[in-house]
Amino acid sequence: MSQQFGAAAARTTADAMRDKLKVEAPVVGMILGSGLGKVAAALESPRKVSYGDVPGFPRVSVVGHAGEATAGKLEGREVLVFSGRPHMYEGNPAQMVAFPVRVLHALGAGVLFLSNAAGGIRRSYRAGDLMIIEDHINLMSQNPLTGSLQEGDDRFPDMSEAYDALLRKLMRDTAPELSVPLHEGVYAGLTGPSYETRAEIRMLERLGADAVGMSTVPEVIVARALGMRVAGVSCIANVASGLSALPVSHTEVLDTTGRVSDQFVKLIRALVGAL
Ligand code: HPA
Numbered sequence: 001m002s003q004q005f006g007a008a009a010a011r012t013t014a015d016a017m018r019d020k021l022k023v024e025a026p027v028v029g030m031i032l033g034s035g036l037g038k039v040a041a042a043l044e045s046p047r048k049v050s051y052g053d054v055p056g057f058p059r060v061s062v063v064g065h066a067g068e069a070t071a072g073k074l075e076g077r078e079v080l081v082f083s084g085r086p087h088m089y090e091g092n093p094a095q096m097v098a099f100p101v102r103v104l105h106a107l108g109a110g111v112l113f114l115s116n117a118a119g120g121i122r123r124s125y126r127a128g129d130l131m132i133i134e135d136h137i138n139l140m141s142q143n144p145l146t147g148s149l150q151e152g153d154d155r156f157p158d159m160s161e162a163y164d165a166l167l168r169k170l171m172r173d174t175a176p177e178l179s180v181p182l183h184e185g186v187y188a189g190l191t192g193p194s195y196e197t198r199a200e201i202r203m204l205e206r207l208g209a210d211a212v213g214m215s216t217v218p219e220v221i222v223a224r225a226l227g228m229r230v231a232g233v234s235c236i237a238n239v240a241s242g243l244s245a246l247p248v249s250h251t252e253v254l255d256t257t258g259r260v261s262d263q264f265v266k267l268i269r270a271l272v273g274a275l
Helices: 007-021 037-042 099-106 165-172 198-207 217-225 250-274
Strands: 028-032 044-050 068-074 077-083 111-120 130-138 182-189 211-213 229-239
Touching: 007 044, 007 068, 007 099, 028 037, 028 099, 037 044, 037 068, 037 077, 037 250, 068 250, 077 099, 077 250, 099 217, 111 130, 111 217, 111 250, 130 165, 130 217, 130 250, 165 182, 165 229, 165 250, 182 217, 182 229, 211 229, 217 229, 229 250
Parallel strands: 028 077, 028 111, 111 229, 130 182, 182 211
Antiparallel strands: 044 068, 068 077, 111 211, 130 229
């Protein structure tokens, strides 16, 4: 398993992607979640490829995830955007879920930017707010680094500042330019695909989580093992289970992420421009 989605496989996939996209060492690699793929449309001189046309790259099957890679320039800097990601709830092991990070690293990206849709747990959060991820809690019952040590990996990576403090500050500085509230908080990663029960949300609140989602954690762990600098943003797509009278639905998640996508692009532009 760890060989199949390990460093050597990532180099092979990265070579194929470099060939197809004519991408030279992107400054930032991005993995964007549900409905947040609009960033790809903001790139200058874009080159695109479907995941399915890149040998060894995981397929994605969720509505709202395009499943394509776009290389191009944003604020004058070369970036590579993965719109859509594999999830553990599709039955994928954590090593596979984090494989795109290994590919970005093999292509030369030193900074990883991740986004996701999440349920808001902190009582002041509203659907449509954005949250800089300050830290995470891994409740996915897997760690993508288990198995044989991969070339370039730290066996026991420090996670005490998994989300880069300077990148978080650069994002905080963009708050005045945004027309939506920008929070900073703790993301709890669960496998899903069922949304949480009300009791689970009460538990997560007591554990110190501000938002909950089904992605991001495995990717961050691998990025830290590889020494990449990490930044992440959650789009609060809905208030979490039991915190409003409404049930949680994927349609609402896509509606909200679509609604804030312009603000999200603004935030990413400001971040990349400040690097
Ligand atoms: N829970 C878990 N994942 C999510 C949610 C949620 O409420 N909203 C969007 N992704």
